[in-house]
Amino acid sequence: MTTPLPLVFDAPRRGMPPRHLADLDSQERKAVVEELGLPKFRADQIARQYYGRLVADPEQMTDLPEAMRAKVAEALFPTLLTEIRHIECDDGTTRKSLWRANDGTLLESVLMRYPDRNTLCISSQAGCGMACPFCATGQGGLNRNLSTAEIVDQVRAAAAALRDGEVAGGPGRLSNIVFMGMGEPLANYKRVVNAVRRITSPSPEGFGISQRSVTVSTVGLAPAIRKLADEDMSVRLAVSLHTPDDELRDTLVPVNNRWPVAEVLDAARYYADKSGRRVSIEYALIRDINDHGWRADMLGKKLHKALGPLVHVNLIPLNPTPGSKWDASPKPVQDEFVRRVQAQGVTCTVRDTRGQEIAAACGQLAAEG
Numbered sequence: 559m560t561t562p563l564p565l566v567f568d569a570p571r572r573g574m575p576p577r578h579l580a581d582l583d584s585q586e587r588k589a590v591v592e593e594l595g596l597p598k599f600r601a602d603q604i605a606r607q608y609y610g611r612l613v614a615d616p617e618q619m620t621d622l623p624e625a626m627r628a629k630v631a632e633a634l635f636p637t638l639l640t641e642i643r644h645i646e647c648d649d650g651t652t653r654k655s656l657w658r659a660n661d662g663t664l665l666e667s668v669l670m671r672y673p674d675r676n677t678l679c680i681s682s683q684a685g686c687g688m689a690c691p692f693c694a695t696g697q698g699g700l701n702r703n704l705s706t707a708e709i710v711d712q713v714r715a716a717a718a719a720l721r722d723g724e725v726a727g728g729p730g731r732l733s734n735i736v737f738m739g740m741g742e743p744l745a746n747y748k749r750v751v752n753a754v755r756r757i758t759s760p761s762p763e764g765f766g767i768s769q770r771s772v773t774v775s776t777v778g779l780a781p782a783i784r785k786l787a788d789e790d791m792s793v794r795l796a797v798s799l800h801t802p803d804d805e806l807r808d809t810l811v812p813v814n815n816r817w818p819v820a821e822v823l824d825a826a827r828y829y830a831d832k833s834g835r836r837v838s839i840e841y842a843l844i845r846d847i848n849d850h851g852w853r854a855d856m857l858g859k860k861l862h863k864a865l866g867p868l869v870h871v872n873l874i875p876l877n878p879t880p881g882s883k884w885d886a887s888p889k890p891v892q893d894e895f896v897r898r899v900q901a902q903g904v905t906c907t908v909r910d911t912r913g914q915e916i917a918a919a920c921g922q923l924a925a926e927g
């Protein structure tokens with residue numbers, strides 16, 4: 559069953575970049591290669607270069623005849639993202655990159671190395687239209703949707719940098735992707751789903767990162783959560799809830815006025831049932847705003863009722879954003895909050911947040927050139 563989505567989910571292609579290989583599925587890419595007058599087998603060969611060897615410049619595709627490379631470059635490899643700069647912290651194991659798209663649009667991605675995994679936090683939109691008052695991206699408004707290839711190329715660039723030993727800690731492999739950078743992924747639905755397919759399919763269709771290692775995070779667009787469940791991909795779903803009551807959530811996550819808490823949790827349950835996976839509930843803990851003991855009780859109760867064991871709460875101590883007077887809750891309040899959620903039979907942990915000092919942490923991405 560697929561639910562028709564309101565128009566807001568698929569804005570027209572206005573201002574989108576030129577077509578790139580990563581926008582295309584295997585049939586489309588074969589069609590383009592044939593239009594160029596090349597034999598069909600070249601399509602997979604080129605895709606293997608991009609997804610398998612992480613090469614985005616046909617001049618470096620040495621298995622293509624030289625005469626062919628310029629033609630392929632023009633038709634399939636416009637330069638989509640140019641790195642303007644990157645900044646690092648945590649001894650170089652957290653690295654934020656600022657990218658310029660070819661129309662001048664700015665966006666950011668953040669790479670984080672951990673002992674057991676390498677995670678890239680990617681953007682799905684330049685800016686964000688959801689207007690959550692505690693998030694720097696939301697304060698800047700939506701610039702535009704990113705194309706599938708602009709999303710996918712963030713992944714290629716990071717995977718190549720890791721492989722080539724450009725990131726502290728020695729050569730490594732990109733293992734996890736989180737759609738927790740700029741933007742609301744489910745408001746750019748089709749392009750995000752296509753990007754997930756490219757990220758998770760094996761070469762030559764994609765990078766072959768396990769679906770289980772990909773997380774899509776949403777403010778809670780309930781119909782889109784259901785639609786995603788029906789795609790039958792086993793990616794992890796994260797829902798940014800931030801409070802269990804509609805009264806406060808209407809102000810913290812304005813889209814709650816359209817899809818209130820009960821509807822979001824119903825959709826999350828549907829997702830958990832279809833995917834067989836636990837849903838993560840994201841909760842930025844804000845001093846004196848949403849950190850009360852009674853809210854922890856209510857959160858635990860509502861989640862237990864809606865999702866049973868198929869839920870996990872991630873508390874994120876609020877990261878400061880420019881112009882906001884809000885800050886994180888004191889440690890004892892945070893500890894008590896965790897205890898009370900757990901007392902309702904719901905697992906709850908505090909996220910180790912990275913990148914605050916380089917404005918790379920959750921809610922701090924503003925892509926200021």
Ligand code: SAH
Pocket residue numbers: 688692693694737738739740741742743775776777796797798840841842874875876877878879920921922
């Ligand atoms: N729009 C999606 C994807 C962004 S993910 C979503 O909201 O889920 C970014 C995560 O960081 C979300 O859970 C968001 O609520 C959270 N966040 C935003 N601002 C924050 C801040 N100032 N401190 C901590 N977390 C924040």
